[in-house]
Amino acid sequence: MTFAFHASDWLLLAPELFLTAMGLLLLGLSVALGKTKEDFLAFLATVSVGITGALVAFVATRPERATPILGGAFVVDNFALFFKALVLLSLALTVLASARYVGAAPYPGGEYYALLLFSGVGMLFMASGNNLISIYVALELMALSSYVLAGYFKAEPKSTEAALKYFILGAFSSGVLLYGLSLVYGAGGVMGLPELAKLLASASRSNLLMLGILLILAGLLFKIAAVPFHVWTPDVYEGSPTPVTAFFSVGPKVAAYAILARIFYVAFAKFHADWGFVVALVSAATMVLGNVAALLQSNVKRMLAYSSIANAGYALLGVLGFRTEWGLWGILIYLLAYTFMNFGAFTLIILLESKGYAGESVSDFNGLAKRSMPAAVVMLLFLLSLAGIPPTAGFIGKYYLFTAAMKAGYAWLAILAVVMSAVSLFYYFRIAAAMFFTEGSPAKLKSSYALSAVIAVCAVGTLVIGVVPQPFLEVLKSCVLGR
Amino acid sequence: MDALLRDHLVSVVVFLPLAGAVLLLLLPRSAASAARNIAFGVSVLDLIVSVPLWTRFLVGVPGFQLRERIDWIPQLGITYNVGLDGISLLLVMLTTVLTPVSLLFSLTHVEKEVRGYSVAFLVLETGMLGSLVALDLALFYVFWEVMLVPMYFIIGIWGGPRRIYASMKFFLFTMSGSLLMFLAILFVAIRHHTATGAWSFALEDLTRMTFTGRVETYLFLAFALAFAIKVPVFPLHTWLPDAHTEAPTAGSIILAGVMLKLGAYGYLRFALPLFPDAAMRFAPWLGVLGVIGVIYGAMVAYAQHDMKRLVAYSSVSHLGLVVIGIGAFTTMSLSGSILQMVNHGLSTGALFLLVGVLYERRHTRELDAYGGIAAVVPVTTALFLIATLSSIGLPGLNGFVGEFTILLGTWLSPHRWWSAAAATGVILSAIYMLTLVQRVFWNPLVVEENRKLTDVRPSEFVAAATLVVLMVWIGVRPNDVLDRIRPAVESLQKSVAARQVALHESARPEISEVRR
Numbered sequence: 001m002t003f004a005f006h007a008s009d010w011l012l013l014a015p016e017l018f019l020t021a022m023g024l025l026l027l028g029l030s031v032a033l034g035k036t037k038e039d040f041l042a043f044l045a046t047v048s049v050g051i052t053g054a055l056v057a058f059v060a061t062r063p064e065r066a067t068p069i070l071g072g073a074f075v076v077d078n079f080a081l082f083f084k085a086l087v088l089l090s091l092a093l094t095v096l097a098s099a100r101y102v103g104a105a106p107y108p109g110g111e112y113y114a115l116l117l118f119s120g121v122g123m124l125f126m127a128s129g130n131n132l133i134s135i136y137v138a139l140e141l142m143a144l145s146s147y148v149l150a151g152y153f154k155a156e157p158k159s160t161e162a163a164l165k166y167f168i169l170g171a172f173s174s175g176v177l178l179y180g181l182s183l184v185y186g187a188g189g190v191m192g193l194p195e196l197a198k199l200l201a202s203a204s205r206s207n208l209l210m211l212g213i214l215l216i217l218a219g220l221l222f223k224i225a226a227v228p229f230h231v232w233t234p235d236v237y238e239g240s241p242t243p244v245t246a247f248f249s250v251g252p253k254v255a256a257y258a259i260l261a262r263i264f265y266v267a268f269a270k271f272h273a274d275w276g277f278v279v280a281l282v283s284a285a286t287m288v289l290g291n292v293a294a295l296l297q298s299n300v301k302r303m304l305a306y307s308s309i310a311n312a313g314y315a316l317l318g319v320l321g322f323r324t325e326w327g328l329w330g331i332l333i334y335l336l337a338y339t340f341m342n343f344g345a346f347t348l349i350i351l352l353e354s355k356g357y358a359g360e361s362v363s364d365f366n367g368l369a370k371r372s373m374p375a376a377v378v379m380l381l382f383l384l385s386l387a388g389i390p391p392t393a394g395f396i397g398k399y400y401l402f403t404a405a406m407k408a409g410y411a412w413l414a415i416l417a418v419v420m421s422a423v424s425l426f427y428y429f430r431i432a433a434a435m436f437f438t439e440g441s442p443a444k445l446k447s448s449y450a451l452s453a454v455i456a457v458c459a460v461g462t463l464v465i466g467v468v469p470q471p472f473l474e475v476l477k478s479c480v481l482g483r
Numbered sequence: 484m485d486a487l488l489r490d491h492l493v494s495v496v497v498f499l500p501l502a503g504a505v506l507l508l509l510l511p512r513s514a515a516s517a518a519r520n521i522a523f524g525v526s527v528l529d530l531i532v533s534v535p536l537w538t539r540f541l542v543g544v545p546g547f548q549l550r551e552r553i554d555w556i557p558q559l560g561i562t563y564n565v566g567l568d569g570i571s572l573l574l575v576m577l578t579t580v581l582t583p584v585s586l587l588f589s590l591t592h593v594e595k596e597v598r599g600y601s602v603a604f605l606v607l608e609t610g611m612l613g614s615l616v617a618l619d620l621a622l623f624y625v626f627w628e629v630m631l632v633p634m635y636f637i638i639g640i641w642g643g644p645r646r647i648y649a650s651m652k653f654f655l656f657t658m659s660g661s662l663l664m665f666l667a668i669l670f671v672a673i674r675h676h677t678a679t680g681a682w683s684f685a686l687e688d689l690t691r692m693t694f695t696g697r698v699e700t701y702l703f704l705a706f707a708l709a710f711a712i713k714v715p716v717f718p719l720h721t722w723l724p725d726a727h728t729e730a731p732t733a734g735s736i737i738l739a740g741v742m743l744k745l746g747a748y749g750y751l752r753f754a755l756p757l758f759p760d761a762a763m764r765f766a767p768w769l770g771v772l773g774v775i776g777v778i779y780g781a782m783v784a785y786a787q788h789d790m791k792r793l794v795a796y797s798s799v800s801h802l803g804l805v806v807i808g809i810g811a812f813t814t815m816s817l818s819g820s821i822l823q824m825v826n827h828g829l830s831t832g833a834l835f836l837l838v839g840v841l842y843e844r845r846h847t848r849e850l851d852a853y854g855g856i857a858a859v860v861p862v863t864t865a866l867f868l869i870a871t872l873s874s875i876g877l878p879g880l881n882g883f884v885g886e887f888t889i890l891l892g893t894w895l896s897p898h899r900w901w902s903a904a905a906a907t908g909v910i911l912s913a914i915y916m917l918t919l920v921q922r923v924f925w926n927p928l929v930v931e932e933n934r935k936l937t938d939v940r941p942s943e944f945v946a947a948a949t950l951v952v953l954m955v956w957i958g959v960r961p962n963d964v965l966d967r968i969r970p971a972v973e974s975l976q977k978s979v980a981a982r983q984v985a986l987h988e989s990a991r992p993e994i995s996e997v998r999r
Contacts, residue, residue: 369599390628391629425659433639433647436636436640437639437650477558
């Protein structure tokens, strides 16, 4: 294994390198410009993400991407490109949704955007990670930036608490993951995923290997907030600044699924029978606990935190479905749908935030229809999609996940998922009832162009994927790993 | 335009209301009175456009007519696949009649958020019509769900004091049922894919699949539950009285008139042909639940003090009769059930409408608040009386034909006692309905306020009279309707019988021996 650089390597790494450079530039500019020019920083961050997206599109056209680079540690297949696009989408939405929020906060904005971009770099590397080490390092880059982002409101006890909790539990889970990686390396002696897959194809199951697989699974389940590794989620989601929460609920999760899919679909598929059972149990527990706990919440951020736990449970159906391509497709389309609908819902919380910071109760949604009919209708669209009601993106996502689960022989889990979707209607429609059926504050809703744009993008995405899914499904089909 | 109406008539009828709803959303919020007039106009236009469905429908021809088929999501084999047989034709016509009727009533009686109200009704109409013509299970499911959301808002925003509770209950009941149905649809489609290698959700393709034993039972139950909640079959009816009591008058008309029918329709269209064996095995249960529903609904209706709740429980009773007819599964009982669905839509629609007329004037629905108003409001009284007589099955009106056909058809089946028990329900319905009429319209006039009651306005009269005319028409010329139903019923029976025979001969010869 040699790590020789070629000219073409630089080309394929262009998006990541550019985003890193822009992150550093923002950090420097923040010191030079101070608190007053933060709109410019937000603008610069948005443009950086946009150019990175263009670079990803450019990389997609290059024939060089057929071979992995950096000694096989970095691969740019269609699967990676899909996740890169998704990561950049959530990054762009976050930057836009943050502008007003960060501008009003008494903390320097430059580091906020820089951290966001660094976290984005980590996620881009995660999407392409093809080697146990590169995956781990990319994950840590993403995670470390996230811990700091959670505590961005450093004078607020809740924000600090969120950061500390996230850090301690995150570091612990990273340790578990790393331990699992080392055991698997010990069992196989190779780092690259394709090599590992080749080796395992002829290997018999050993306790060492099984323990390694389980520990890797546990580490990744933490990142996607599956039961029993979910306890950090409600507190971190509640305490973090809302744009950061919105970001946490999509970006890092999406990237973690990219790793999960790559490791388990490529390398560990052979032992599906062994880890499948564990994933099935985790998925069941996650769906039940997430949905039932969400019923009891009065804080919308916590409610959506539990809802996103429940959604992690649904998405695990796709992991179970890795026996067929449907599992992979299910995860991809569901994450795409989820990014739009979940980010959209969080953006409405940002829009409604009345008390400045972390006081977002369901009653804040009271009478929203009177204050702004479009806002209420769009929120309803996101809620319907989260509940999986056609014709929305969430329905198409669940359609694929349920199909994957049934094709893999987990019909009972699909039934449970459906029953839990029915339960989720209770709490999603509590918000709907508050918006449309009750009287609330008559205050006019203050929006900004950036927030309106985010909401519009999310709404269009949610609706278009639901009504004309065909083009998206065509893209999915080409996103098979290794191509 | 001509070509559009010629080749895509069904789609035009289905999507015209949706187009109207989009148009309304573009209107400024202040144009409230324009909104209601536009909504009413669109629904009348839809009624006019739907008349050619009736005239172009070939009577006596089995199978689906006026079909359209376009790929929607080819990757999943989901198509936009619509068409009509006699059963859907009747219910489509019922929908296009009842929507303008309820909007006409709303013209004068809804003040709050008129634009949203109009949009909700138009979207609802598209949802109902789409469910009635869809021949692709995925498409059906989409329309079926689309229908729920506007009704949720109609009850929740424009309803009575306990509207939030009622709308939530309505939504959760119906949604829970349909989610399981969604899973069953997926399962059937996956089986079809495994067997043939092609994805399809078309009813014709999926009915070629055979399921046996426990799998069929579970799949059937998943479908049947969704439809039974909607009908509602006893004991799943508890959402209905709440939803009806709290819904605004126009919402009740549509809910009772069309949406409940979709449960029975879905059972006939999808559950029976897909799982004939299980459906036949569970038919006795269905009949028994129907009998319980008839008698229970009647008795509870008799005990009500609220006019709307009384009519709501009478719906439970009358739809029990429809369920009995389906359970008995003779040509006659099935035809009667389908006819009775239409009849119930007309008579109950009229009753809810006239209760609404009284409510708008006195703002109470308590029976005791009225009495002796026949002389004060003679036209209302006359209309109410006709609707009542239709509802209790007086010969010469539509209700009689429907009830008689069901009872006779059931008597010809092996389950004679259902027919006998259901007949007592018919008698009970005469008791509670006539008591209602007596207590409200006759009896001495004791409440002074009632002297100042005003009679129906022209718009209310037109709305109610339309329904009365249809009641008389079906009562006098029932064959206009029955002729259109019969081929559909016969082909349904034939396909079920053929598939049962095939199933038994191929898979389980020993059982078919026993059954013969």
